[in-house]
Amino acid sequence: MTPSARLAALVELFDQWQGAREPAEIIVTAYFRNRRYAGSKDRRWISNLFYKSLRNMGQIVDFIEKNNPVTTSEKRAVAALLKLEDISVEDLKGIYLEGPHAITFDDGDLDALAAGELPFDPELNFQSWISEKLKTQYQDHFPKVAAAYQEGAPTTFRVNRLKANREQVLAALKEEGFDARATEISPDGIILSGRANLNAHPLMRDGHIEPQDEAAQISAILTDVKPGQSVMDYCAGGGGKTLALGALMENEGRLLALDVDGRRMQDIEPRAARAGLGIVKMDRVQGLPETPSEQDLFDCVYVDAPCSGSGTWRRQPDQKWRLTEERFKDLINIQKSILEKAHKFVKPGGKLVYATCSILEEENQKQISAFLKTQSDFKVATIKGAEMGLPASACNGGMLTLTPDAIGADGFFTAILQKN
Structure with missing residues (x-):
C-alpha cells in the first residue's frame, strides 16, 4: 500500500x-x-x-x-x-x-x-466524569497515572510451570531472534518487544506459554494456593486465571471454573488440555447450590469480577470512550451481587480473593469496605508487596492497587479476605 x-x-x-x-x-x-x-x-x-x-x-x-x-x-x-x-x-x-x-x-x-x-494534557484522554473520579482518587499521583495511558501496553506471556521453566523459554525465543525479557515481579512472566504474535508458535501450541499480563499473574500468585487444595474460579471467562491457578496447584487438587455464561468458557477445555492441566472441572454459576454443604466449600474462591476494564485501557483504548455512567453503576451492583454469593463457598479458614482489572476505587476498595460491613467473619489479609518487589505505594490498606505507571503492567486490584 x-x-x-x-x-x-x-x-x-x-x-x-x-x-x-x-x-x-x-x-x-x-x-x-x-x-x-x-x-x-x-x-x-x-x-x-x-x-x-x-x-x-x-x-x-x-x-x-x-x-x-x-x-x-x-x-x-x-x-x-x-x-x-x-x-x-x-x-x-x-x-x-x-x-x-x-x-x-x-x-x-x-x-x-x-x-x-x-x-x-493526558487528562483530556478520558471522559470528563472519569477524569474527575481519577483526580479525586489519586490526587497528586493522577498526572503520572494519566500519562501512562498514552502509551501501549506490553506483550506479556505466562510460562506454564507444568511444562517449562522461564529460562528455557527465554533462551528459545532469543535464539529465534525475539527481543524477550523476564518480568521483574512475576517469576513466570516474559515480555516481548513490539506487537509480536505467537498464536501459531510451537510454544503456544504445545502449552508452554499463555498470554497473560504481569499484573494478572501477580494476582494469581498472591492467592498462595497449594497442591491438593480446592479452588473455585468464580468468574472464569476464557480461563486465563484458571490455568494460572492450576499451574500453581501443580495439577493436584480440585479446581472448579464457573461463569454465568457457559459460552464464555468454551476455550477452557482445549486450553487446559494444551497446558497439561487435568484437574479443571466446569459448571455454570446457576448450577451452584443455594445453601452449600461442607463438600461444596473451597480453600480459595477467586473472583475476577466484571468491571470497567479501566486497568486495560492502554491495550483497549476504545473502551474508555464507550463506558457510560449508567453501565458503570450497573457493574458496581453486579460486583456487589457476586461477592454476596461467592463468599458462601469459602470454608472456615479459607480465603476469598476479589480482583478486578480496574483502578477505580468504587469497584475496588469501596466494594471491599461495603462487603466487610455485612460479613463480620471475613477480614483483610494484608498483602506484603515488598516481599515480591512491589512498590510500597501499591499496597494501601493491605490491598494491592496497581496502576499502569507502577511496574508497566496493566492496572489491577487484588484483595485477600480471610474467613475466620
Whole structure:
C-alpha cells in the first residue's frame, strides 16, 4: 500500500469505529480480513497509529476543535500524523495527500492544524466524569497515572510451570531472534518487544506459554494456593486465571471454573488440555447450590469480577470512550451481587480473593469496605508487596492497587479476605 492508501485506511477505520458498538479489535480484524492486499507492514502501520490515536483521542479532538469546530475522521487522521508521528507538512502534502488513493483535504485546514500545538494534557484522554473520579482518587499521583495511558501496553506471556521453566523459554525465543525479557515481579512472566504474535508458535501450541499480563499473574500468585487444595474460579471467562491457578496447584487438587455464561468458557477445555492441566472441572454459576454443604466449600474462591476494564485501557483504548455512567453503576451492583454469593463457598479458614482489572476505587476498595460491613467473619489479609518487589505505594490498606505507571503492567486490584 502507498502512504496515501494507508492514510485513507486510517480514515476508514475511524469512520467505522465512530458508528460501531463492537470493540476496536474486532473492527480492525474485520477490516483487514476484507482487504487481503494489505501487507503485514501496512497492517502494522495502520493499526499501530489507530490505537495510538484512540489512546490520545481526547487531546486530538481538543486540538482540532481549537483550530476548527468541525471534527472529522480525516482531521483525526491528519492530526495524528502531524502531532503524534511528527510528520512535516511538506511530507504530508507530498507523500500522504498525493496519489490515486489520497483523501481530499483542505489546504486551509491543513495549515491551521500544522500551526497549532497538541496540548500535553493526558487528562483530556478520558471522559470528563472519569477524569474527575481519577483526580479525586489519586490526587497528586493522577498526572503520572494519566500519562501512562498514552502509551501501549506490553506483550506479556505466562510460562506454564507444568511444562517449562522461564529460562528455557527465554533462551528459545532469543535464539529465534525475539527481543524477550523476564518480568521483574512475576517469576513466570516474559515480555516481548513490539506487537509480536505467537498464536501459531510451537510454544503456544504445545502449552508452554499463555498470554497473560504481569499484573494478572501477580494476582494469581498472591492467592498462595497449594497442591491438593480446592479452588473455585468464580468468574472464569476464557480461563486465563484458571490455568494460572492450576499451574500453581501443580495439577493436584480440585479446581472448579464457573461463569454465568457457559459460552464464555468454551476455550477452557482445549486450553487446559494444551497446558497439561487435568484437574479443571466446569459448571455454570446457576448450577451452584443455594445453601452449600461442607463438600461444596473451597480453600480459595477467586473472583475476577466484571468491571470497567479501566486497568486495560492502554491495550483497549476504545473502551474508555464507550463506558457510560449508567453501565458503570450497573457493574458496581453486579460486583456487589457476586461477592454476596461467592463468599458462601469459602470454608472456615479459607480465603476469598476479589480482583478486578480496574483502578477505580468504587469497584475496588469501596466494594471491599461495603462487603466487610455485612460479613463480620471475613477480614483483610494484608498483602506484603515488598516481599515480591512491589512498590510500597501499591499496597494501601493491605490491598494491592496497581496502576499502569507502577511496574508497566496493566492496572489491577487484588484483595485477600480471610474467613475466620
